[in-house]
Amino acid sequence: MLLAIDCGNTNTVFSIWDGEKFLCTLRTSTEHQRTADQYFVWFSTLLNHFGIKADIRSVVISSTVPRVVFNLRVFSDRYFNCRPLVVGKPECRLPVDVRVDAGTQVGPDRLVNTVAGYDLYGGDLIVVDFGTATTFDVVASDGAYIGGVIAPGVNLSLQALHEAAAALPHVDITKPERVIGTNTVDCMQSGVFWGYVGLINGICDRIKAERGRAMKVVATGGLAPLFQQGHAIFDVYRDDLTMHGLTVIDAYNKEG
Numbered sequence: 001m002l003l004a005i006d007c008g009n010t011n012t013v014f015s016i017w018d019g020e021k022f023l024c025t026l027r028t029s030t031e032h033q034r035t036a037d038q039y040f041v042w043f044s045t046l047l048n049h050f051g052i053k054a055d056i057r058s059v060v061i062s063s064t065v066p067r068v069v070f071n072l073r074v075f076s077d078r079y080f081n082c083r084p085l086v087v088g089k090p091e092c093r094l095p096v097d098v099r100v101d102a103g104t105q106v107g108p109d110r111l112v113n114t115v116a117g118y119d120l121y122g123g124d125l126i127v128v129d130f131g132t133a134t135t136f137d138v139v140a141s142d143g144a145y146i147g148g149v150i151a152p153g154v155n156l157s158l159q160a161l162h163e164a165a166a167a168l169p170h171v172d173i174t175k176p177e178r179v180i181g182t183n184t185v186d187c188m189q190s191g192v193f194w195g196y197v198g199l200i201n202g203i204c205d206r207i208k209a210e211r212g213r214a215m216k217v218v219a220t221g222g223l224a225p226l227f228q229q230g231h232a233i234f235d236v237y238r239d240d241l242t243m244h245g246l247t248v249i250d251a252y253n254k255e256g
């Protein structure tokens with residue numbers, strides 16, 4: 001069995017892959033101070049709780065936070081007796097090309113999303129991932145990652161308004177029925193929600209125009225369904241897209 005770990009700037013997700021399906025998915029906040037032993041206490045408690053007997057033989061990691069990788073390596077080594085495959089490290093091969101400016105360190109999550117998108121849907125894709133940041137990854141017809149867009153995440157945008165303006169409260173994202181807000185909270189939610197709908201549509205249209213071809217738009221990340229509601233902004237939504245990509249990369253590296 002494979003343990004796939006997707007570490008974002010806000011949350012870290014662990015999924016166990018038995019070769020055919022994910023047995024369980026566990027989520028914790030990303031904190032670089034967390035030790036290998038702390039991960040194991042949390043992990044084994046939840047596996048017990050769900051009654052899952054996992055026989056983990058390998059570990060694959062994507063981390064947008066370089067500092068957490070050290071403790072995840074120790075976790076993998078100490079508790080599963082294996083060296084993890086870490087996306088973005090030279091020893092981890094990718095089944096797709098990366099065509100960007102020399103010296104660019106593309107976020108490993110974006111590379112994993114590219115691999116997953118190409119594996120599931122073929123080339124000429126735009127992969128939109130709603131995380132701490134909202135990223136758009138452009139996948140060429142041969143599956144190569146050829147660049148994209150990084151926009152502030154939905155929750156980050158709301159947080160920034162609250163932190164920068166004394167009179168603006170903390171609010172959660174939701175879909176407002178109307179654009180014109182008649183109170184502060186509605187006004188903020190409208191700005192971020194409808195602003196985001198414009199951002200998603202505008203960026204996808206511009207990417208398609210710049211590429212001069214039709215492209216499929218694939219979305220992932222916790223907030224994607226909120227934007228999909230009644231708008232059909234995306235062609236497909238896949239909540240386990242990044243996890244799927246990690247399993248594809250692991251299999252590719254095992255092929256030898």
Ligand SMILES: Nc1ncnc2c1ncn2[C@@H]1O[C@H](COP(=O)(O)OP(=O)(O)OP(=O)(O)O)[C@@H](O)[C@H]1O
Pocket residue numbers: 007008009010011012130131132133172173174220221222223226
């Ligand atoms: N309606 C909602 N309002 C606010 N937050 C939501 C809502 N629906 C889902 N979420 C949040 O979305 C998050 C899941 O998103 P996802 O895992 O894609 O990104 P993330 O963990 O926030 O970012 P990163 O991957 O960069 O760490 C969860 O933390 C969840 O709290």
Ligand SMILES: CC(C)(CO)[C@@H](O)C(=O)NCCC(=O)O
Pocket residue numbers: 008009064104105106107108109110131132133135150
């Ligand atoms: C943009 C984020 C933060 C999204 O998780 C991550 O992919 C990242 O840190 N990227 C590095 C820069 C780049 O992808 O070009």
Ligand SMILES: [K+]
Pocket residue numbers: 008109129130131221242
């Ligand atoms: K993510």
